[in-house]
Amino acid sequence: MSASRRAxxxxxxxxxxxxxxxxxxxxxxxxKAGDGPTGCLVADTAGINDGGFNALAWxxxxxxxxxxxxxxxxxxxxxxxxxxxxxxxxxxxxCDLIVTVGFRMADATKAASAQYPDAKFVIVxxxxxxxxxxxxxxxxxxxxxxFLAGYAAASxxxxxxxxxxxxxxxxxxxxxxxxxxRGAAYYGxxxxxxxxxxxWSIDRRDGTFIGDFNDQEKAKQITRALMQQGAxxxxxxxxxxxxxxxxAIKDNGNxxxxxxxxxxxxxxxPDYCGIFLTSALKNVDAAVFEAMTEVRDKxxxxxxxxxxxxxxxxxxxxxxxxxxxVPPQAREDLKKIADQLKTGELKTGSPFTVAN
Numbered sequence: 326m327s328a329s330r331r332a333x334x335x336x337x338x339x340x341x342x343x344x345x346x347x348x349x350x351x352x353x354x355x356x357k358a359g360d361g362p363t364g365c366l367v368a369d370t371a372g373i374n375d376g377g378f379n380a381l382a383w384x385x386x387x388x389x390x391x392x393x394x395x396x397x398x399x400x401x402x403x404x405x406x407x408x409x410x411x412x413x414x415x416x417x418x419x420c421d422l423i424v425t426v427g428f429r430m431a432d433a434t435k436a437a438s439a440q441y442p443d444a445k446f447v448i449v450x451x452x453x454x455x456x457x458x459x460x461x462x463x464x465x466x467x468x469x470x471x472f473l474a475g476y477a478a479a480s481x482x483x484x485x486x487x488x489x490x491x492x493x494x495x496x497x498x499x500x501x502x503x504x505x506x507r508g509a510a511y512y513g514x515x516x517x518x519x520x521x522x523x524x525w526s527i528d529r530r531d532g533t534f535i536g537d538f539n540d541q542e543k544a545k546q547i548t549r550a551l552m553q554q555g556a557x558x559x560x561x562x563x564x565x566x567x568x569x570x571x572x573a574i575k576d577n578g579n580x581x582x583x584x585x586x587x588x589x590x591x592x593x594x595p596d597y598c599g600i601f602l603t604s605a606l607k608n609v610d611a612a613v614f615e616a617m618t619e620v621r622d623k624x625x626x627x628x629x630x631x632x633x634x635x636x637x638x639x640x641x642x643x644x645x646x647x648x649x650x651v652p653p654q655a656r657e658d659l660k661k662i663a664d665q666l667k668t669g670e671l672k673t674g675s676p677f678t679v680a681n
Contacts, residue, residue: 385613468504475508
């Protein structure tokens with residue numbers, strides 16, 4: 326299944342309720358509820374309705390509930406002080422697999438894995454070198470999907486200016502921003518057009534950040550500033566805070582478009598579907614479901630998963646309502662570029678990549 330088709334298949338995670346399964350009730354072929362493993366998710370502060378990687382991780386759990394008969398539950402951190410507390414609570418509850426969401430839980434996950442060697446963990450957006458015996462590290466070469474999104478954004482821009490900003494200055498966020506910038510620059514190089522990237526410097530490896538993943542008002546302010554500088558395609562890499570940016574774009578109503586991160590924008594945030602150009606995808610749900618399946622089959626072991634374009638771990642979403650903004654030649658170019666990135670003929674050049 327392609328990344329874009331998989332993105333369409335995920336139900337509206339942004340509005341999923343804790344006790345409601347994703348999608349239709351299980352069919353006759355689904356596993357009997359409660360027969361599978363117990364999966365426990367430690368969500369970061371943005372929560373399972375963030376329209377991003379927390380929501381995707383929970384979507385993988387809900388799929389395991391439907392398809393494997395798993396019992397699933399989650400705890401949401403109010404601050405970083407809750408990471409260890411929530412992990413330890415799930416260990417004591419006897420969870421068969423504990424999924425921790427985000428690079429910021431790396432230390433707490435590592436400490437728990439040493440303290441509880443019989444427990445099994447998956448951490449999203451982090452890996453350990455060497456791999457820990459009871460932890461599946463999951464990382465994603467999001468610079469690849471973002472490179473494609475940046476190329477598309479530059480091709481769709483009327484002003485020749487595209488913008489981005491991040492939530493917190495950590496490598497998974499920087500990977501998205503840097504890949505986006507390099508994709509936009511590559512479009513300029515290939516076409517001879519002058520493309521300006523606002524909000525991130527490839528040379529300085531630094532840019533504009535909110536400081537957290539929750540402040541929608543600050544995201545709105547940054548987005549307005551980018552639009553005032555002329556950016557007409559903007560990519561907020563800010564989890565739940567990004568909604569503030571999309572709100573500013575929607576309110577602008579002057580042809581400015583947004584890029585969604587992690588999950589297809591029209592799936593996660595249908596109220597903003599009309600302003601999305603495309604999405605830079607990170608298929609966390611598939612990685613979580615795979616780990617839950619291995620726990621059920623008793624084949625789970627500590628290792629590192631790297632999601633790339635080649636294995637459908639990352640990608641670019643559908644253009645949807647705004648497909649007409651991307652010139653036909655650029656759409657053809659994107660197919661070729663994706664193939665080149667898969668084979669290694671072309672590399673993004675990002676120092677933040679986890680791809681080989």
